[in-house]
Amino acid sequence: MQQTTTTSFRKLCAEHGIAVTHQRQVLYEVMHGMEGHPSPEEVYAKVKKKVPAISLATVYKNIHLFVESGIFRKMSMHHGSVRVEMNSEAHHHMVCSRCKAITDIGEEELGLAPSRNKLPGGFLVERYSVDVIGLCEKCQQA
Amino acid sequence: MQQTTTTSFRKLCAEHGIAVTHQRQVLYEVMHGMEGHPSPEEVYAKVKKKVPAISLATVYKNIHLFVESGIFRKMSMHHGSVRVEMNSEAHHHMVCSRCKAITDIGEEELGLAPSRNKLPGGFLVERYSVDVIGLCEKCQQA
DNA sequence: TAAAAGATGATAAAAGTTATCCTTCAATAA
DNA sequence: TTATTGAAGGATAACTTTTATCATCTTTTA
Ligand SMILES: [Mn+2]
Ligand SMILES: [Mn+2]
Ligand SMILES: [Zn+2]
Ligand SMILES: [Zn+2]
Numbered sequence: 001m002q003q004t005t006t007t008s009f010r011k012l013c014a015e016h017g018i019a020v021t022h023q024r025q026v027l028y029e030v031m032h033g034m035e036g037h038p039s040p041e042e043v044y045a046k047v048k049k050k051v052p053a054i055s056l057a058t059v060y061k062n063i064h065l066f067v068e069s070g071i072f073r074k075m076s077m078h079h080g081s082v083r084v085e086m087n088s089e090a091h092h093h094m095v096c097s098r099c100k101a102i103t104d105i106g107e108e109e110l111g112l113a114p115s116r117n118k119l120p121g122g123f124l125v126e127r128y129s130v131d132v133i134g135l136c137e138k139c140q141q142a
Numbered sequence: 143m144q145q146t147t148t149t150s151f152r153k154l155c156a157e158h159g160i161a162v163t164h165q166r167q168v169l170y171e172v173m174h175g176m177e178g179h180p181s182p183e184e185v186y187a188k189v190k191k192k193v194p195a196i197s198l199a200t201v202y203k204n205i206h207l208f209v210e211s212g213i214f215r216k217m218s219m220h221h222g223s224v225r226v227e228m229n230s231e232a233h234h235h236m237v238c239s240r241c242k243a244i245t246d247i248g249e250e251e252l253g254l255a256p257s258r259n260k261l262p263g264g265f266l267v268e269r270y271s272v273d274v275i276g277l278c279e280k281c282q283q284a
Numbered sequence: 285t286a287a288a289a290g291a292t293g294a295t296a297a298a299a300g301t302t303a304t305c306c307t308t309c310a311a312t313a314a
Numbered sequence: 315t316t317a318t319t320g321a322a323g324g325a326t327a328a329c330t331t332t333t334a335t336c337a338t339c340t341t342t343t344a
Contacts, residue, residue, distance in 0.1 A: 019310060021322065037225040037244055040300080055324040060301065062322095063226060075225035075235070075244075076218065076271060080301090081331060083179040083217035084205060093218070094265045102179055102217075109262055112254070120251055122279035123236045129218055131271040137264035161341060163291060182331080197293040202332065204291095222332085223300060291340070298333070308323070314316085 005029065016069040026050050027062050028071070037075045077131060092130035098139040105132070147171065158211040168192050169204050170213070179217045219273055234272035240281040247274070 009028060013020045030046045031038075038046075044059045066072045077095050083102075092110050094103045110130065117125045151170060155162045172188045173180070180188075186201045208214045219237050225244075234252050236245045252272065259267045 019321065021310075023323070031226065031228055034228060037227060039221075039223040039225060041223065043226070053324075055326095057302080057325080058323055063224075067226070073227050075227045076273070078224045079181075079220070081181040081183065082205075082220045083181060084173065084185070084209070085179060085215045085217045086173055086176060094261060094263075096265075097268060103263065103265070105261060119236060119247060119274065119276075121236075121245065122282070123238075123245070123274070124277045124282055125274055126239060126276040127274075129273040129275055131218065131273075132261065132265070132267055132269075133271055134261075134268040135266045140264070140266055161290065163340075165292070195293075197295095199294080199333080200292055285344100287342105287344090289340105289342075292338080294335100294337095296333100296335075298331100300329100300331075302327105302329070304325100304327075306324090308321105310321075311319090313318085 012071065016071060018065060018069060023047075023051055023054055023058055024062055024065075026054075027059065028066070031063075031066070031072065077133070090127075092128075092132065094132045094134065094136070096136040096139055097133050098135060098142075101136050103136070154213065158213060160207060160211060165189075165193055165196055165200055166204055166207075168196075169201065170208070173205075173208070173214065219275070232269075234270075234274065236274045236276065236278070238278040238281055239275050240277060240284075243278050245278070 006025065009025050010020050012028075013024070018024075027043070027047050030050065031043055034043070034046065040056070040060055040063055043063065044054075044056050047054055047059060063072075067074055077100070079100075087104055089104075090107045091104045092107065092112070094105050095101075110132070112128070112130060119125060148167065151167050152162050154170075155166070160166075169185070169189050172192065173185055176185070176188065182198070182202055182205055185205065186196075186198050189196055189201060205214075209216055219242070221242075229246055231246075232249045233246045234249065234254070236247050237243075252274070254270070254272060261267060
């Protein structure tokens with residue numbers, strides 16, 4: 001089983017053209033086994049139990065690497081700072097995955113019909129916030 | 143006109159039960175006139191031109207105040223740190239506006255039909271990321 | 285107009301992230 | 315298998331964003 005895991009991680013790395021290291025493998029396995037949407041600090045705390053000498057910088061570097069190579073993805077666009085919305089119209093956002101430009105798009109233009117107002121688990125809907133991830137026109141050319 | 147603006151800001155403050163200060167008024171007017179989704183630093187830079195002595199802390203405090211009192215809103219949920227997604231299924235998120243708990247919800251469960259793949263401005267859609275903002279069951283009781 | 289409550293400004297501190305630099309390790313070829 | 319070389323890791327400084335603290339000043343209200 002250990003052998004199998006190791007082998008499949010080697011394969012994953014080969015597919016993505018990244019080197020296999022012990023830290024990377026443990027990090028991958030720990031992250032893979034985590035529920036929800038952990039922060040880098042939470043990942044670090046868990047990995048440290050298996051590789052006590054690991055550095056927080058290594059965790060950050062490899063989280064980025066995993067995200068860039070498509071092994072995992074970011075939960076949502078994370079802007080360095082909080083952003084305020086002054087447009088009070090009901091609208092959503094187009095986010096360019098390359099240049100990170102954010103453009104408003106009206107609810108009708110987007111053509112989204114939020115149906116339910118109660119969701120599984122008894123969650124009561126207040127509003128929907130849709131980020132459309134994709135490429136802006138400029139970035140499609142480049 | 144200046145008089146009118148001042149009067150309407152006083153009214154807005156009264157409605158939201160917050161005190162009227164010079165800094166607050168200038169901040170509100172500057173933010174109201176800004177395009178897009180500025181960061182606190184960008185707001186600070188602009189306000190400083192009109193009130194050179196204003197402190198960055200005041201800008202932060204009042205942005206929070208404006209958001210809490212519903213005058214403006216946050217562009218999107220901003221978590222203190224980057225969050226990684228290990229669930230590779232196509233899914234979206236229910237975000238509790240009170241306790242900030244994030245729960246996965248499958249695409250079908252949500253009942254969302256993303257139709258177009260080209261949007262205004264030539265934006266090419268890669269994927270949709272929907273945050274449903276609302277109250278989780280626990281927070282509805284409290 | 286005076287007292288109380290609240291807001292501001294300066295600045296320290298905390299939290300999150302990135303950069304630097306030296307050491308160690310993994311990939312590759314001899 | 316071993317030597318070489320580029321890549322990766324570890325320690326830590328530095329940077330960015332945000333919050334906390336506290337003395338001073340301004341609004342509110344009575
Ligand atoms: Mn917007
Ligand atoms: Mn998720
Ligand atoms: Zn772009
Ligand atoms: Zn909740």
